[in-house]
Amino acid sequence: MTQHRPEPPAVELRGIVKRFGAVLANDHVDLTVAAGEIHALMGENGAGKSTLMAILYGLVRPDEGAIELAGRAVSFASAAQAIAAGIGMVQQGFALFDSLSVVDNVVYGAEPTRRGLLDRRAARAAVAELIERHQLRLRPGDRVGDLPVGVRQQVEILKLLYRRARVLILDEPTAVLTPAETGRLFAVLRDLAAEGHPVLLVTHKLHEVEAVSDNVTVLRDGRVTMRGPTAATGRAALATAMTGREVDLDRVYPAGRPGAEALAVYGLTVHGDGRPVLDDVSLSVRAGEIVGIAGVAGNGQTELVAAIAGLLPAAGAIVLGERDIGGLGVRERRAAGIAHLPEDRAEVGSAPGARLADNLAVGFHRGPPLVHRGLLRAAAIRRHAERVIERFGVRASGPAAPMRTLSGGNQQKAVLGRELTHEAPVLLVEQPTRGVDIGAVVGIHTELIAYRDAGHAVLLVSAELSEILGLADRILVMFEGRVVAEFSKAGADADAIGLAMAGVAP
Numbered sequence: 001m002t003q004h005r006p007e008p009p010a011v012e013l014r015g016i017v018k019r020f021g022a023v024l025a026n027d028h029v030d031l032t033v034a035a036g037e038i039h040a041l042m043g044e045n046g047a048g049k050s051t052l053m054a055i056l057y058g059l060v061r062p063d064e065g066a067i068e069l070a071g072r073a074v075s076f077a078s079a080a081q082a083i084a085a086g087i088g089m090v091q092q093g094f095a096l097f098d099s100l101s102v103v104d105n106v107v108y109g110a111e112p113t114r115r116g117l118l119d120r121r122a123a124r125a126a127v128a129e130l131i132e133r134h135q136l137r138l139r140p141g142d143r144v145g146d147l148p149v150g151v152r153q154q155v156e157i158l159k160l161l162y163r164r165a166r167v168l169i170l171d172e173p174t175a176v177l178t179p180a181e182t183g184r185l186f187a188v189l190r191d192l193a194a195e196g197h198p199v200l201l202v203t204h205k206l207h208e209v210e211a212v213s214d215n216v217t218v219l220r221d222g223r224v225t226m227r228g229p230t231a232a233t234g235r236a237a238l239a240t241a242m243t244g245r246e247v248d249l250d251r252v253y254p255a256g257r258p259g260a261e262a263l264a265v266y267g268l269t270v271h272g273d274g275r276p277v278l279d280d281v282s283l284s285v286r287a288g289e290i291v292g293i294a295g296v297a298g299n300g301q302t303e304l305v306a307a308i309a310g311l312l313p314a315a316g317a318i319v320l321g322e323r324d325i326g327g328l329g330v331r332e333r334r335a336a337g338i339a340h341l342p343e344d345r346a347e348v349g350s351a352p353g354a355r356l357a358d359n360l361a362v363g364f365h366r367g368p369p370l371v372h373r374g375l376l377r378a379a380a381i382r383r384h385a386e387r388v389i390e391r392f393g394v395r396a397s398g399p400a401a402p403m404r405t406l407s408g409g410n411q412q413k414a415v416l417g418r419e420l421t422h423e424a425p426v427l428l429v430e431q432p433t434r435g436v437d438i439g440a441v442v443g444i445h446t447e448l449i450a451y452r453d454a455g456h457a458v459l460l461v462s463a464e465l466s467e468i469l470g471l472a473d474r475i476l477v478m479f480e481g482r483v484v485a486e487f488s489k490a491g492a493d494a495d496a497i498g499l500a501m502a503g504v505a506p
Contacts, residue, residue, distance in 0.1 A: 007034075007035070008068070008070055008071030009032045009033060009034055009068070009070075009071075010033055010034055010035040010037075010069065010070055010166070010167060010198040011031070011032070011033040011056070011067075011068075011069060011167055011198055011200070012031070012032050012033075012067070012068040012069075013029065013030060013031040013032075013052070013055075013056065013065065013066070013067050014030050014065055014066045014067075014068075015028050015029075015030065015064060015065040015066065016028070016029040016030075016031075016052060016055060016062050016064070016065035016067075017029075017062060017063045017064035017065055018048075018051055018052075018055060018060065018062050018063055019063055024222050025048045025051040025222050026048045026051055026052055026055070026062070026222050027048075027221075027222040027223045028064075028065075028223070029048070029052055029065075029219070029222070029223070029224055030224060031052065031217055031224075033167075033198045033200060033215075034198060035196050035197075035198055036193050036194065036195075036196045036197070036198065037193065037198055037199070037214045037215060038189055038190070038193050038199045038201060038212055038213045038214050039198070039199065039200055039201065039213060039214065039215050039216070039217065040201045040202075040203060040208075040209040040212075040213035040215070040216040040217070040230065041053070041200060041201065041202045041203075041216075041217050041219065042203060042204055042206075042209060042216060042217070042218045042219070042238065042241075042242055043204060043218060043219035043220060043242055043437075044204060044220070044242055044243065044437035044438065044439055044440070045204070045395060045407045045409045045410060045436075045437050045440070046395055046407070047219040047220055047221065047222065047242070048219045048221075048222040048223075049171075049202045049219055050171055050202065051222075052219070053089065053169050053171055053200065053202055055067075056082070056087065056167075056169065056200075057076075057079055057082045057087055057089045057169060058076030058077065058078050058079045058080070058081050058082035058083075058087075059079055061077065069085060069086070069087075069167070083163060083165070086164065086165055086166035086167060087165060087166075087167045087169065088159075088160030088161075088163060088165030088167065088168050088169065089160075089168075089169040089170075089171065090153065090156040090157060090160065090168075090169070090170045090171065090173060091171050092171050092172050092408065094152055094153065094155075094156055095156070096144050096152060096155060096156070097144065098143075098144050098145030099143070099144075099145060100143070100144060101140065101141050101142060101143055101144070102127065102138055102139065102140050102141070102142050102144060102147075102155055102158070103120075103123050103124050103127045103140045103141065105144050105155055105159065106123075106127050106130075106155065106158050106159050106162050107123045107126070107127065107162065110162065110163055111123060112126065124140050124141075126162065127140045127158065127162065128140050130158055130161050130162060131158065134158075134161070134188060134191060134192070135188075135191070136154045136157075136158065136188065137151055137154065137184065138151060138154055138155065138158065148181070149181065150181025150182075150184060150185065151181075153173060153181075153185065154185075154188065157170075157188065157192075166196075166197060166198070167197070167198050167200070168189075168192060168197055168198070168199045168200065169200045169202070170189075170199070170200070170201050170202065171202045172202055172203060172204075172408065172435065173185060173201070173203075174203065174205065174208060182208070186208075186211060186212040189201070189212060190212065193214075201213060204242065204409075204437040204438060206235045206238055206239065206438070207235075209230060209238065210230060210235065213230045214229065214230060215227070215228065215229055215230060216228065216229075216230045216233060216238065218238060218241040218242055220241065220242060220243070220244060225241040225242075225244075226238065226241035239438050242437070242438055242439070243438055243439045247438055247439070247442060248442070250466060250470070251442075251445070251470055252469060252470045253445070253449050253470060253471060255473050255489050255490075256288045256289050256290065256449075256452050256453060256473050257288050257453075258286035258287065258288045258289040258473065259286055259287040259288045259289075259455065260286060260287055261284050261285075261286050261287075262285055262286055262287045262320070262321060262425050262426050262456075262457035263284065263285045263308070263318075263319070263320055263426045263457055263459065264282075264283070264284040264285075264317075264318075264319045265281060265282060265283055265284075265307075265308060265316060265317065265318050265319070266282050266316055266317040266319075267280050267281075267282060267315070267316040267317065268280070268281045268282070268304065268307055268308075268314050268315070268316035268317075268318070269281070269314060269315045269316055270300075270303045270307055270312055270313075270314045270315075270481075271315075275481075276481050277300055277303050277481050278300045278303045278304055278307060278314065278481050279300070279480070279481035279482045280316075280482065281300070281304060281316075281478075281481070281482065281483055282483075283476060283483060285426065285457040285458070285459050286457060287425065287455050287456065287457050288452055288453065288455050288456070288457070289452065289457055289458070289473045289474065290448065290449075290452050290458040290460055290471050290472050290473050290474075291457075291458070291459050291460065291472060291473065291474050291475075291476060292460045292461075292462065292468035292469075292471065292472030292474070292475045292476070293459065293460065293461045293462075293468075293475075293476050293477075293478060294462075294465060294468050294475055294476070294477045294478070294497055294500075294501060295477060295478035295479060295501055296479075296501050296502075297463060299478045299479050299480055299481065299501075300478050300480070300481035300482070301430075301461045301478055302343060302430070302461070303481075304461075304478070305340070305342075305343075305428050305430055305459070305461055308338070308428060308459070309330060309333065309338060309340045309342075309428055310325075310328065310329055310330040310332075310333045311330060311348075314326075320333075320336055320337055320338065320425070320426060321337070321425065323336065325338075334363060334422075334424075337424050337425040337426055338424055338425075338426050338427075338428065339363075339419040339420070339422045339424035339426070339427045339428070340419065340427075340428045340429075341415055341416050341419050341427070341428070341429040341430060341432060342430055343430035343431050343434075343461070345408075345411050345412055345415050346404075346411065349415040350403050350411060350414070350415055351403060352402070352403050352404035353402060353403070353404060354402070354403055355399065355400050355401065355402060355403070356385060356389070356394075356396050356398075356399050356400070356401050356402070356403055356406065356414060357381050357382055357384075357385035357399035357400065358381070359403050359414065359415070359418065360384060360385045360388045360389075360399075360414060360417070360418050361376075361381045361384060361385070362418065363418070363422055364384065364421075364422075365381075369384075370384060381399075382399050385399035386399060388414070388417045388418060388421055389414075389417075391417060392413045392414070392416065392417035392420075392443075392447070393413060393440070393443060394406070394410050394413050394414045394417065395407070395410045396410060396414075408435035408436075409435050409436040409437055409440055412432070412433070412434070412435055412436050412440075412444075413436070413440060413443075413444070416429070416432060416444060416447070420447060420451055423454075423456075424456070425456060425457060426456070426457045426458075426459070427451060427456055427457070427458045427459070428459050429448070429458060429459070429460050429461070430461045430462075431461065431462055431463060432444050432448065432460070432462065432467075433445075433462075433464070433467060434463070445467075445470065445471060448460070448471060449471065452473075460472060465494060465497065465498070469492055469494065469497075472489065472492075473488075473489050474486065474487070474488060474489065475487040475488075475489075475492055475497065477497060477500040477501055479500065479501065479502075479503045480503070484500055484503070485497070485500035
């Protein structure tokens with residue numbers, strides 16, 4: 001009787017070790033992924049996830065260990081060699097040409113030719129066939145710069161499929177996506193896995209791991225602390241494996257003690273194409289209170305905060321304390337007492353190419369102690385940065401590190417730390433924990449509650465309903481640019497809020 005040998009894993013890493021100076025990034029890590037499997041690789045920022053994937057993708061050489069693809073030993077000295085072996089990777093920062101079409105982006109560097117010239121008809125046909133086969137929300141001729149972020153990510157995946165990548169690695173793919181875009185991405189990943197592709201999903205979001213992965217491996221401080229089927233692993237166990245301690249994932253913080261009205265808006269309206277994107281919105285936030293704004297992305301939450309901050313022209317009145325600030329610019333509104341953590345920490349909240357210290361000095365750079373006799377004081381700027389870095393647990397090589405070299409979660413902690421340090425009467429905060437690991441989420445929530453309890457007013461916008469339920473003293477629901485429902489902390493019900501978010505009146 002002939003015995004069939006079991007199929008070898010599609011991807012197998014054994015005993016991977018990588019050191020960067022005194023830092024042991026990967027400590028004898030094993031990882032096995034089967035064909036047709038979505039495998040989640042979890043861990044907090046700095047746990048070694050990205051280093052391990054960089055080794056698999058040929059960007060980094062391991063100090064020890066072995067890699068096998070379908071039972072065949074491989075060793076990569078470059079990403080080009082990994083790509084040739086059938087490995088593709090979508091990194092956190094997209095590598096796309098905004099001014100070019102989807103087709104041009106996909107075939108760039110691997111263009112089909114005919115008689116030595118680019119064969120545009122063949123290129124378009126190949127890309128169109130891939131789009132249709134995988135049911136992607138793309139058209140070959142679309143200009144990439146005009147596409148939403150989630151659709152641009154599909155272009156990155158399309159690039160890998162065009163190059164016949166078998167193994168797909170996605171590094172924190174949902175960090176810049178809305179919940180709806182995340183759902184569409186997961187549908188694409190499931191289809192790819194069903195075709196036999198092994199998919200490695202690098203993430204630290206527990207609900208996403210539960211939603212899409214078959215198996216999970218958890219790293220902490222460069223070591224594997226848990227591995228196994230996702231369905232047999234609880235959220236609490238995953239959180240403990242990631243952080244090394246018990247984490248209350250669904251904590252509801254005690255209500256605050258609201259005082260006088262700190263911020264009020266009346267009839268705020270922002271006109272769009274055809275209908276207002278913000279339609280006659282009135283609300284107030286009191287000192288010592290967190291007001292949460294719930295809603296499906298695209299229902300006016302972003303425009304509401306932008307209008308209050310002065311980033312978007314709007315009709316209506318905005319009153320800070322007893323002062324109408326509707327006619328002031330962004331700088332004047334900040335000086336009057338508004339701090340702002342924007343949704344887009346990279347493009348709006350920071351200067352990625354500038355030093356961390358310079359980013360943390362923004363807003364403090366016009367007066368003492370950072371300025372003396374009209375000149376910036378380098379030593380004072382450095383000391384200020386060191387205090388913010390220590391207080392908010394920002395992981396960076398130091399104040400001189402360029403902002404863009406920080407992980408997304410650490411950029412978020414840095415920008416939030418800067419804004420909280422202003423001690424402004426009103427804080428506008430959008431998506432405070434997007435792209436942040438579990439341990440840091442708890443820390444950020446604690447800071448926001450402490451800010452509220454110190455007598456500040458907080459207007460919170462979050463795509464995470466659990467975050468709003470845990471933090472907010474009052475919850476306003478927005479639908480199609482209007483506030484359609486209000487809930488107290490005691491009366492907040494996730495089902496009723498969800499219906500209101502869908503336009504069903506409570």
